[in-house]
Amino acid sequence: MNNKELFEKSLKLVPGGVHSPVRSFKGLHTTPRFINKAAGAYITDEEGKTFIDFCMSFGPLILGHKNEKVHEAAIKAMELGWSYGACEKYSLELAEYLINKIPFIDQVRFVNSGTEAVMTAIRLARGYTGKSKILKFNGCYHGHTDAMLIKAGSGLAGTSEASSKGISENIANDTIVCDLNNIEQVNAAFDKYAGDIAAIFIEPLPANNGLLIQNKEFLQALRDLCTKHNSLLIFDEVISGFRTGFNGMADDLKITPDMVTYGKIIGGGFPVGAIGAKKDIMECLAPIGDVYQAGTLSANPVAMACGLANLKQLTPDFYQELETISNKTVQTFDDWFSKSEEFNDYKMIQYKSLFWAVPTSDKLQDISAIPSNLADRFYKLFEVLLNKGIYLSPNAYEVGFCSIAHGELVLEDLKTKLWN
Numbered sequence: 057m058n059n060k061e062l063f064e065k066s067l068k069l070v071p072g073g074v075h076s077p078v079r080s081f082k083g084l085h086t087t088p089r090f091i092n093k094a095a096g097a098y099i100t101d102e103e104g105k106t107f108i109d110f111c112m113s114f115g116p117l118i119l120g121h122k123n124e125k126v127h128e129a130a131i132k133a134m135e136l137g138w139s140y141g142a143c144e145k146y147s148l149e150l151a152e153y154l155i156n157k158i159p160f161i162d163q164v165r166f167v168n169s170g171t172e173a174v175m176t177a178i179r180l181a182r183g184y185t186g187k188s189k190i191l192k193f194n195g196c197y198h199g200h201t202d203a204m205l206i207k208a209g210s211g212l213a214g215t216s217e218a219s220s221k222g223i224s225e226n227i228a229n230d231t232i233v234c235d236l237n238n239i240e241q242v243n244a245a246f247d248k249y250a251g252d253i254a255a256i257f258i259e260p261l262p263a264n265n266g267l268l269i270q271n272k273e274f275l276q277a278l279r280d281l282c283t284k285h286n287s288l289l290i291f292d293e294v295i296s297g298f299r300t301g302f303n304g305m306a307d308d309l310k311i312t313p314d315m316v317t318y319g320k321i322i323g324g325g326f327p328v329g330a331i332g333a334k335k336d337i338m339e340c341l342a343p344i345g346d347v348y349q350a351g352t353l354s355a356n357p358v359a360m361a362c363g364l365a366n367l368k369q370l371t372p373d374f375y376q377e378l379e380t381i382s383n384k385t386v387q388t389f390d391d392w393f394s395k396s397e398e399f400n401d402y403k404m405i406q407y408k409s410l411f412w413a414v415p416t417s418d419k420l421q422d423i424s425a426i427p428s429n430l431a432d433r434f435y436k437l438f439e440v441l442l443n444k445g446i447y448l449s450p451n452a453y454e455v456g457f458c459s460i461a462h463g464e465l466v467l468e469d470l471k472t473k474l475w476n
């Protein structure tokens with residue numbers, strides 16, 4: 057079956073034909089590509105067409121597709137079994153590796169996704185502080201747990217106020233939403249809800265509603281407010297963790313969060329999420345503390361082994377090389393934009409190996425600054441690139457990712473494809 061036939065079949069079996077909305081090619085004039093296999097920087101669809109992939113599973117694959125060592129770890133772990141619902145040593149090895157490297161966490165708990173990590177972090181913050189409200193930012197995405205679907209990004213970016221139906225007013229009322237890069241609003245929220253804000257949640261590098269790089273001063277001010285009011289500062293590093301560096305944005309900013317959530321890269325393409333914090337916070341979780349959290353498949357031994365095999369390759373030299381690759385890739389796109397007739401107002405906004413194509417050269421730090429024609433313009437850009445064999449994330453507000461597999465040969469191929 058070709059992509060079109062597969063999608064028609066999928067539409068009958070699955071709502072909208074997809075298991076996650078950003079995969080649906082909504083707004084585009086073409087059907088989703090059904091991926092059959094992948095290797096390195098390339099994906100191949102069911103029609104045998106190959107694309108340079110800059111979506112990279114929306115972030116986890118920092119080593120590229122089908123990395124050899126992760127592959128080996130998966131096979132080796134599988135030989136022994138794949139789910140015990142009991143203690144095993146694989147999660148210990150991963151936990152120890154993380155805790156040894158990340159100075160602000162004493163303990164971790166593994167879950168199965170970024171959403172689950174955030175969900176647990178919310179409950180833990182409330183349980184630890186005894187306060188009820190959560191402050192988040194307009195445009196930041198923290199997965200699909202109810203409390204966070206208030207003005208969220210990712211597949212919801214570009215929609216209006218109500219991010220989702222099915223969220224009760226009571227839940228919405230406990231979430232305070234402020235604009236990014238606007239400390240006055242955050243100050244006002246703390247004045248208004250004095251003593252009842254359990255935590256500020258933020259993507260320290262907001263990368264789910266485009267790439268809205270924040271000033272360090274803003275994030276430092278959030279840190280100071282949380283310290284002053286006994287609220288927790290929670291960095292949602294599901295997308296930035298292990299990507300901007302091993303210790304993520306906390307390290308780039310030199311700001312210490314009270315709690316951190318991880319996902320995506322931590323599992324190397326397998327379903328893993330994690331919550332990390334100091335011991336006094338973490339030990340509020342069951343079975344020691346009264347904050348309940350559990351999971352039948354949590355710390356799955358295959359996923360743990362793959363996560364570790366993935367993270368062990370992320371050395372300082374690795375990040376240096378990845379940055380070089382990313383700079384060259386972004387430069388190549390920018391050159392092409394500037395010489396193209398149709399897209400010469402486009403530029404890439406870049407932070408290390410994350411990039412985002414926008415038809416403006418303005419500095420974008422909150423969602424109100426994003427050009428309103430972004431989505432309309434993007435559809436054309438996406439289709440032009442797709443026809444050239446270049447696969448971006450199929451949504452105007454999703455960022456692109458380079459992996460270590462996007463080296464010189466791929467760069468040459470990218471140039472050939474762009475200029476053809």
Ligand SMILES: *Cc1c(COP(=O)(O)O)cnc(C)c1O
Pocket residue numbers: 169170171172174197198199200259264292293294295319320
């Ligand atoms: C992707 C993402 C999530 C959700 O993770 P899932 O594994 O998709 O549930 C949460 N927060 C941030 C910052 C993310 O980028």
